[in-house]
Amino acid sequence: MLKHRLFCAATGLLLSVALLAGCGGASASKGTGDTIVVGSKDFTESILLGEIAAQLIENRTDLKVERKHSLGGTSVNFNGLKNGEITLYAEYDGTAYGPILGHTEPIADPAKLHEQVKKEFEERFRITWSEPLGMNNTYTLAVPREIAEKYNLKTYSDLLVVDDQLVFGTTNEFMGRQVDGYYPLVETYGFEFKRVATMQTGLRWKAIETGEIQVIDAYATDGKLVEFDMVILEDDKHFFPPYNGAYVVRMDAVEAHPEILDLLNELGGLLPDEKMQQLNYRVDSLEEPVEKVARDFLVEQGLIEP
Incomplete structure (x- = not known):
């Protein structure tokens, strides 16, 4: 969208x-x-x-x-x-x-x-x-509320404690972005997710619902974040531009x-x-x-x- x-x-x-x-x-x-x-x-x-x-x-x-x-x-x-x-x-x-x-x-x-x-x-x-x-309305990282509460996740850096237990769900477009995409993000924060699953944008919400993925990149004002009760994490290293x-x-x-x-x-x-x-x-x-x-x-x- x-x-x-x-x-x-x-x-x-x-x-x-x-x-x-x-x-x-x-x-x-x-x-x-x-x-x-x-x-x-x-x-x-x-x-x-x-x-x-x-x-x-x-x-x-x-x-x-x-x-x-x-x-x-x-x-x-x-x-x-x-x-x-x-x-x-x-x-x-x-x-x-x-x-x-x-x-x-x-x-x-x-x-x-x-x-x-x-x-x-x-x-x-x-x-x-x-x-x-x-x-x-920049990119951000978001997780289901139950995941945020279970692991006390508030910032991107908080993910570093549990990233090896979580699957990152994203799109080919985000994976390919050279400045503010997945690989520069990983380089900045040092993430080591359990797995990266790429799929169409619409399919990610179903994957969140079924628990197949636990972390996604999203636009900060997306209404789907409300529908699926997602928690936006704080970009504490200010990776994504305004x-x-x-x-x-x-x-x-x-x-x-x-x-x-x-x-x-x-x-x-x-x-x-x-x-x-x-x-x-x-x-x-x-x-x-x-x-x-x-x-x-x-x-x-x-x-x-x-």
Whole structure:
């Protein structure tokens, strides 16, 4: 589900061409008038964040909002933003720092990373960032609650006492990541798991349920962590880089309608990992409509009227 870090250049290029062709080659000023175009990537969390922004702007301003949910991956949304086909969408500063800006030297401090990315986006693309929403949708390690309680597991380093008794369940994609994948993780922490089982993402949850595997890599805001009562362990050596969620917005749109960024900044800090997990869980596992989940959140936070 939450594959925001997969930056498939070839696929993204084809999708970007299709998107721009389908929009009739609109000018770069589209989205800066009285219609705000909200985009999103093609996974639950991004769609939810897009819908939250859309409803907030609709309810608190006289602006019209056009939704373009599930446009595709990072490249499609970012190119659409640069070209003026969309006004804003939810992005992750870790994705912006690496795949978009091309940096390879990690920045572990979340605040410094966000400020660096914001500065470069404004200077290079005339695109700005809202305040961070609170979630850090990075990779993490998670174990079933009964395993965490049985072995008193709270941090990654705690696993070192019992790793030879546990099976690590992962995907081929995570195994192959050169910077923040399995082998660099093992090199950093010194893990020696009983066995490593690779399988499709969806099959891992069944394997957790049956006890075939006991440790998995996961995205920190995945709703499945709630459904299967998983405990996220603390990355005490800060191996995984930050992926703070926030909105990226065209600066010409902010200049024309500064209330857009003001409203998005009101969401700052309101969506920590646990809250985002719950919202994703309601959509993915309970199959509640995205529109309802987004509205419930905004009402709960006092940002719109019931």
